[in-house]
Amino acid sequence: MPKVLPIALRAAVLLAAMLLSAISGAARGDERRPVTESSANELRQRLADWGVQFNITYIGEVLGNISGGVRTGAVYTGRADIGTTIDLERLVGWTGATFHANMYQIHGDGLSRSYVGNLMLVSGVEALSATRLYEMWIEQALFGRRLLIRVGQQPSDAEFIDSKYDDIFVNSALGWPGITGIILPSGGPSPPLAAPGIRLKAQLSDSLTAYLAVFDGDAAPPGPDDPQIKNANGLAFRINDPPWMIGQIRYGFELGNAALPGTIAAGAWYHFGKFDHFHLGADGRSLADPSGTGEPISLRRNQGIFGVLEQKLWHSPIDPAKGLGMFVRTSVSPGDRNLISFYIDGGLQLTGFSASRPDDKIGLAATFARISEGARQFDRDRQIFTSVATPIRDFEAVIEATYWAQLTPNFAVQPVFEYVMHPGGGLVDPRDPSGTRRIRDAIVFGIRTTTTF
Known part of the structure; x- marks a missing residue:
């Protein structure tokens, strides 16, 4: 080769x-x-x-928190995505090979970071301002494209724990699921930080596809700073951290006489690194005990299992490829070493409902992330040791409704509404001097524009 x-x-x-x-x-x-x-x-x-293709996409959005959260206010956030995909067989004669690279230019504030205080970011575009390399990989096709091997810096969210019906939504958890985006080091290989890895995709039959990937377990160097600061330009190319593995099997089927297509996927992931216990210290005392060392137990390994169901429910008479589709995704991880132990989301996407606006889409979705028992027990102990009735975190949930209006072939406008319940899982409101009041539920309105060049 x-x-x-x-x-x-x-x-x-x-x-x-x-x-x-x-x-x-x-x-x-x-x-x-x-x-x-x-x-x-x-x-x-x-x-x-x-064999050379370029793509430039610019997403700009104005989002405002009009009630609840940490404080009310509005932000502008923008992200330019500049990329290229090169057919290396056409360009240099390398049979079955494809090269892809893209970079982000991110600017603006983040509504979750500055105003809401929630875990599952209001927008998947939200990130610290930076210009950074995101992906750079080569994929080799073998056996008539029944086996695809991808090597290089790449994300996991485009193929794993994913549904084609979640692409319209703005909330970050409705892209890369809230549980993996919160508990994995640096959020796992997903925007805005990909990680070096190897991915295998095997078409086992017309209806069965297997995926397996091994990534470096952390896109950023160790240390207390934000991972986006530690890997500011996306050029860390880390390969020596304990690895993270993920695999899934996806089965495609058709439902009923209308031949409505659907898929079901199941899989698991495993991280070989060390993770801190959320409740107990190395001295055997609660981490909330002021007489303890405050040094958590270091636990080996972390893992999770997940499932995804997506199903088309109705064919549009305007275009049979469009219609109404639904998805449900769920995942579970250990409750002693993770902030989130159970996660589920789901939604509906409708398109092809208007002959005059055939590319418009309507989306409605909800997410639910349960705070783990380890974190909840820490909160209970903190109440005991401080004698302050601080909130015990329980869950964070989001409801999102959005409309994608395709105004021209290259420009779309998307109003969005989100209702964020128990921001931060029910964290103490930093403005409350008593330390007993949760951050209030937040109501978010905004508008996103997407331009392709």
Whole structure:
């Protein structure tokens, strides 16, 4: 197999040369013709003939917390996603190989971070401002594309514990599930931090697909700072941390005489690292005991199991590929070393309901994350040792309703409503001097725009 670095460098050089040639050709010459939409399309077609595709997507959103949370207020958040996918067989003759890379430019404040105080972020775009490499991988297809091997920095949320009916939603937990996004180091390989890894995807039959991946177990170096600060540019490329493994089997089927397609997936993950006990210290005392050392028991390993069901419920008469679909996802992890021990979400997505607006979508979904028994027992002990009736955390839940309006082929506007129950799982409101009142439920309204170039 050809070496990855020379191939990538050659692709980059060829691409740069083509772009420079196209730009200089448009800028000089007897005709001095301007760069028009026609010439841009000509350039895109020329690159496509070479197996090179570019994508640029910009998501901008204004979100406001109008009631509850830590405080009321509004933010603007934006993320530009710039990427390329290169067919290496067409470009350099590497049979069955594909190269992909993309980067983020993130800017603006975060509503959850600054105003709501919840665990499952109001927006999946929310992150610390940065310009960072996200993905950079090569995929090799074998046996007529029945086996796909992907190597490099990559996310896990696009294939694992995923449903095609959750793509419309804004809340971060309705992308990468709330449980894994909260309990895994650095949130696991998901926006805004991917991790180096190897993923295998095997098409075992027409209806059965198996996935297995091994990632470095932490996208950021150890230490107390935010992982997004420790790996600010996405170039840490960590490979020496205890690994994280995830696997799943996905089965496709059709339901009833209408042949409504559906899938069911089941899987598990396993992390080989060390995790702190949420309740007990190494000295055997409660971590809430002021006479204890405050050093938690270090537990080996962590794991979880999960399941996903998605089902189309109705074919649209406008377009049979569209209609009404539903999904349910659930996951369980140990309650002694994780803040969340049980998670479930689900929702409905409707499209193809209007002949005049065939690409519009309506979505309604809800999430529920249960605070683990270890964390709850710590809260009970804290009440005992402080004699203050501080809240005992129990759960966080979110209801989201949204409408995707496709105004042009390249531009969509999406109003969104979220109701956040028990932000932080029922944390103490930092504005309450008595320390006995929870953060109040939050009501969030906003609007997101998505532009593709």
